[in-house]
Amino acid sequence: MKKIILSIFAMSLLIVSCSSDDDATSSEPLGAYENGIIVSGEGGPSSISFISEDLMTSENQIYFNVNNEATGVYLQSLGFNDDKAYIVVDAGTITVVNRYTFEKLATISTGLLTPRYIAFANGKGYVSNWGDPVDETDDFVAVIDLTSNEIINTIAVGNGPEQILAVDDSVYVSHKGAYGTNNIVSVINTSSDALATTITVHDNPDEMIVNDNGDLVVLSSGKPAWTGDETKAAITKIDMTTNTVSTALEFSDGQHPELMMYLNGNLYYNLGNSVLSITDDATAVTTTPLFSTGAITLYGMAAKDDRLYFADAVDYSSAGQLFIFDEASHTLINSFNAPVVASKIYFN
Secondary structure (H helix, E strand, O other): OHHHHOOOOOOEOEEOEOOOOOOOOOOOOOOOOOOEEEEEEOOOOOEEEEEEOOOOOEEOOHHHHHHOOOOOOOEEEEEEEOOEEEEEEOOOEEEEEEOOOOOEEEEEOOOOOOEEEEEEEOOEEEEEEOOOOOOOOOOEEEEEEOOOOEEEEEEEOOOOEEEEEEEOOEEEEEEOOOOOOOOEEEEEEOOOOEEEEEEEOOOOEEEEEEOOOOOEEEEEOOOOHHHOOOOOOEEEEEEOOOOEEEEEEEOOOOOOOOOEEEEOOEEEEEEOOEEEEEEOOOOOOOOOOOEEOOOOOEEEEEEEOOEEEEEEOOOOOOEEEEEEEEOOOOOEEEEEEEEEOEEEEEEO
8 A cells, every 4th residue: 555655654743744833732621632642544444543642541533433424535644733633635635623622624625636745834734735646747735725724826846745844934845756756845935835946855755854953854765676766765954044955864775764753853764664863963874773663564653752653554454553662762662553554643
């Protein structure tokens, strides 16, 4: 399924896999799903799970339990803004819910075409869209009025826009290439809603974070061997004042990390089921694992409050799993059932 729908978390999700608004507060009364971990699953069928921050309680299918309806086919990602969560389904809809109760508020279904991720800036939502995945010329970022929940603009971009990250008055979009490949990061000016520039990185850029030094860090997995045109993976640092590449740390041939997370000045990434880490000032990647997740097949990663979170899609048809490790000791703290094809991890 992973090759078919070309999805990761990416985590965050996280994700990065997580919006910069993940920790937003609200004057609303405490909801059932406040102060905890949200895990989304791509499906069959797609769904969302909640685990309390103290790890004492968990609930699967929370959207269905509240609204008595499914989230849709291939839940790609969630985005958080103020007291709302936006559920992005790549069949072509975004469902808006209260992020603390998951009560459905609105549906955005016009003007989207294979939406992937959403970010928020200047009171607007920005959604990456593949368009027709086999057409490399129709990809765009949709701009949403968050009051009317209507698309008010579209911005043409290169093939396969994927992760999207808002930083001040700019939105950065990694281009993994949809069913093909790409090697750019687009920069959108959110004042004019126009494409400002593109930045060339290594092949198949996906996950992005901003580190403690203020760099935009992009993980490019490179073209895998099965393409017949294998290329190197890299971790690229971008100076956001000039929107130019300042550092590119290449991996060895045959190494293709796909997931990335950031915590306490450490950038974590995976090689298979091994977890590795470098600091902000590293001048090369390491291939020496911190630890192995053993039988856990990594399909999503995120980090928060001295804990490392890993999503396991298991066999891509039965319930997934969420595993929580202590950052310092690299030991397992707890595990929970998660959605089918669990992939993205967020913090509410």
